[in-house]
Amino acid sequence: MSEDDIRLAIVVTRYALARDAGATPIWHQDDVIQSSPPSASPRLTKEFSMSTRASFVALACVLGTALFVVGCGSSPTSPSSLLPSAASVSDGRVTVGLWQTLRGSAVRDARGDSASPSPYLDVVHALVTEQGQGTLFFMMVLAGAIPTAPSEPFLLWVFHVDTNPATSPDGLYNEYIVRVRWSGGAFAGEVIDRTPLLRGGALITTPIPFGIDGATVKMSAPLGTLGNPSRFGWNAATRPLPPAAYLDFAPDDGIELRTWTQTNPS
Numbered sequence: 001m002s003e004d005d006i007r008l009a010i011v012v013t014r015y016a017l018a019r020d021a022g023a024t025p026i027w028h029q030d031d032v033i034q035s036s037p038p039s040a041s042p043r044l045t046k047e048f049s050m051s052t053r054a055s056f057v058a059l060a061c062v063l064g065t066a067l068f069v070v071g072c073g074s075s076p077t078s079p080s081s082l083l084p085s086a087a088s089v090s091d092g093r094v095t096v097g098l099w100q101t102l103r104g105s106a107v108r109d110a111r112g113d114s115a116s117p118s119p120y121l122d123v124v125h126a127l128v129t130e131q132g133q134g135t136l137f138f139m140m141v142l143a144g145a146i147p148t149a150p151s152e153p154f155l156l157w158v159f160h161v162d163t164n165p166a167t168s169p170d171g172l173y174n175e176y177i178v179r180v181r182w183s184g185g186a187f188a189g190e191v192i193d194r195t196p197l198l199r200g201g202a203l204i205t206t207p208i209p210f211g212i213d214g215a216t217v218k219m220s221a222p223l224g225t226l227g228n229p230s231r232f233g234w235n236a237a238t239r240p241l242p243p244a245a246y247l248d249f250a251p252d253d254g255i256e257l258r259t260w261t262q263t264n265p266s
Helices: 003-020 050-071 096-101 195-199
Strands: 105-108 123-132 135-142 154-162 176-183 186-193 204-207 210-213 216-222 231-240 248-250 258-261
Touching: 105 231, 105 258, 123 231, 123 248, 123 258, 135 154, 176 216, 186 210
Parallel strands: none
Antiparallel strands: 105 123, 123 135, 135 216, 154 176, 154 231, 176 186, 186 204, 210 216, 231 248, 231 258
8 A cells, every 4th residue: 555545544544533433524724624724824733633634544454455455456446345244343333424425536647647746746546536415625635735835936745627528618628727826925725616707707716724733735615606506527637827737637638527426405
């Protein structure tokens, strides 16, 4: 099991435990999701209790082999397809809600295939899943930690979202962009709505909560900012200031899309 797999297992497991315990969709600071976008600090602090840490390690040990060893090949897989049944987990705090939480859409990408030498621009995992009623969680795991202040003047960690294959705003396949942007010496999370371009209008930008925890980028986007879809295609990528070329895609070709499907429509 690689370090990347362990990192992803712990992050996803922590999220699942919070949801399974009936917690509201607001994450601990080192996980990501605050109730509103971060203000002054460009990074979130890392602090969590030893008891919580111990719970994560214990559960990661239970789930680790089933969750990731099966998926160590090149084929991207959904986490839910690799999980054991809820009955096989002895920890009483973990119920069927854990497995329901993890029914997302995920992709693995080779380490070292980025066009940039910077490891924080090399995507190795990406995940889209439901965070709570009407909210989606987007996560990207990179080959290396993002610096507090990257040397590049402008960077993007981005998810392209295609909610309608029949439309191509400004000639591109994606109607929406969910991203963390580094520019002007600060990070920002945002959703870009490109659908107004179909009517001759302008892009709509909406700030969203986000977090950066070492090599992991996380965002929380209300479904309403994406047009309330029940299903969409997506990929993940890193990029410097447009129109410069993308540095890395997951899936690799930048054309293939993974599919997210809503599990609990309202």
